[in-house]
Amino acid sequence: MMMLTRRQREVYEFxxxxxAREGVAPSYDEIRRHFGFRSLNSVQKHLRRLAEKGVIQSPWRNQKRALALVDWERSGTVELPLLGPVAAGRPLEVVEQPGTVEVPQAMLHHGEHYALEVEGQSMVDDGILDGDLLIVKRQETADDGQTVVALVDGEATVKRFYRTGAGVELRPANAALSPIVVTEGEFSIRGVVVGLIRNYGASHYTS
Structure with missing residues (x-):
């Protein structure tokens, strides 16, 4: 299983x-009360992270018990093309590399996907760290708040996407950095981030 933080593993094990005991998943409020979280927002944050790492499904639906665990061994893996690297900081040119990465099938949505390696620290507050692998669904549009891979002046960057009255802001998740402000014609979306893999030593790559 993908590496989880201590708290993420505790939530997953709960x-x-x-x-296993009840035959259904716990409600958000049961998770909140078990861990002493102050609000359901804290629960949702942990569940989003678990979903990004492919160990649970359906954490954002409104049903009370919509969580589902993912059986990685049964779900299988898929090889994705590895493009490298994308900047979580200043824009950085994306260059195709002769390699692939294996990811759990459960992490993928419908459509075409690829992987990018992160360089930089501008998305750290969203839990995206230098060296992480991002799983990206290829598409040219995004909703406000989604994390996208965008091409600006021929260089790629990963940021949160927001429309504004003047155009578009590509916002970092790091209070020390400023957003990239562009008009609709000055950038293009190359995909939306749907998952993350963190490598703690062993290589994910094949050639």
Whole structure:
């Protein structure tokens, strides 16, 4: 299983034990009360991270018990093209590399996907760190707040996407950095981030 933080693993193990005991997933409020979180927002944050790492499904639906655990061994893996690297900081040219990366099938949505390696620290507040692999769904549009891979002046960057009255802001998740402000004609979206893999030592890559 992909590496989880201590708290993420605790939440995951609680959900797994609850499902084994009760036959259904715990509600958001049951998770909140078990861990002493002050609000449901804290629960949602942890569940989003678990979903990004491919160990649970359906964390954002409104049903009370919509969580589902992912069986990685049964779900299988898929090889994606590895493009490298994308800047979580200043824009950086994306160059194709002769390699692939294996990811769990459960992490993918419908459509075409690829992987990018992150360089920089501008998305750290969203849990995207230098050296992480991003799983990206190829598409040319995005909704406000989605994390996108955007091409600006021929160079790629990963940022949160927001429309404004003057055009578009590509916002970092780092209070020390400023957003990139562009008009609709000055950039293009190359995909939306749908997952993240963190490498703690062993290489993910094949050639």
């Amino acid at each position: 959900i797994r034990a609850y499902v």
